[in-house]
Amino acid sequence: MNHRIVVLDGYTLNPGDLSWEGFSALGDLKVYDRTEAKDILSRIGDADIVITNKTPLTRETIEKAPAIRYIGVLATGYNVVDVQAAKEKGIPVCNIPTYGTDAVAQFAFAMLLEITNHVAHHSDEVKKGRWTASPDFCFWDTPLMELLGKTIGIIGFGRIGQATGRIAKAFGMEVLAYDSYQVPNADATYVSLDELYAKSDVIALHCPLFSETEGIINKESIAKMKDGVIILNNSRGPLIVEQDLADALNSGKVYAAGLDVVSSEPIKGDNPLLKAKNCIITPHISWAPKESRTRLMGIAVDNLKGFLEGKPVHVVNQ
Incomplete structure (x- = not known):
């Protein structure tokens, strides 16, 4: 299966000094710097892999995007995702527990x-x-x-x-x-x-x-x-x-x-x-040294690899 991967708000993690190659190696990748609420559903489209940082994925969004099979959060906190709605649809939500x-x-x-x-x-x-x-x-x-x-x-x-x-x-x-x-x-x-x-x-x-x-x-x-x-x-x-x-x-x-x-x-x-x-x-930058963002990117890719191999890790809604 050729996976379609969408990153809804990649800018804060990667303003240009990191690489998305780890994700692009796993499927057809589309990265948006930021996504406004009105554009979330259209940008998800038929993607089965959705990656978010702070862009909310509500119950309504999850129910209206039937192709989603996996949600990855580019952070430790995952309150932007309705994890219960995802669980009900069998969608694992994976976060980054330790990176910074x-x-x-x-x-x-x-x-x-x-x-x-x-x-x-x-x-x-x-x-x-x-x-x-x-x-x-x-x-x-x-x-x-x-x-x-x-x-x-x-x-x-x-x-x-x-x-x-x-x-x-x-x-x-x-x-x-x-x-x-x-x-x-x-x-x-x-x-x-x-x-x-x-x-x-x-x-x-x-x-x-x-x-x-x-x-x-x-x-x-x-x-x-x-x-x-x-x-x-x-x-x-x-x-x-x-x-x-x-x-x-x-x-x-x-x-x-x-x-x-x-x-x-x-x-x-x-x-x-x-x-x-x-x-x-200061503007929420404790997490943002390049070293810790590189670590975060690597863990996010590994999370997705684990899911695709049938061995999901860091699942917050089991």
Whole structure:
């Protein structure tokens, strides 16, 4: 059988620096950079293999595209696909469970180091001539903070949380962890959420978005934290009640926040965090180093190969 493969939104994974050859070797391939909702069905057409990243595949779409035999998601999260509707039609949905662990942990610390040292700001000021005109041999505009001896509390101590913990240890930080599943011999101290809130100088979110974690950072939990705490989130935006965090940043209860995700992406112009004090916001790029995207592409191709060989892997709707 000559398979027809369509990629509905390939641009963010591959803006031109990777190759689609792995997929094209498996069938007739059509790649779209982006697909608007009105075009989803027509672009799927008679394709039996559909690959998506963030383009939604609803129950209605799945039922109106009878040729679909396989859905591949170019991400770990798969909430864009109605997995139950796919299951009812015998269509496996396969995701990419692990590809950017170290990249995401690295980015969490990139945000933290920018908060503690403000490297970009001071470099900009030097280039504006301030150092040249300075009467002193140095200057700084913000408090500079050493991480040695500080405590980081990591909510969600899976692969990414553990990778962040290893980096924190290298900086001489104490690592506290909260997770419903405790890893044996973990290089961290497991504590309750309340203890983590009370003792942490930095809190990093690396937990999945479930009903019980949605809004886990809110005015009540922030009230339990140290004054001047730093909050990092490059997991999922809805883990944070954004108005509550903005209020805490503006009052100084939270010293700073580093966020690579927000509740609605792209970020809306009225998001209160855009005008909050000491808030770094980046456009969901923790996952995006070329190395991790190359790994993602390879796993996505292997997922499809497994399906075509009758041995599907990483199926989320079995």
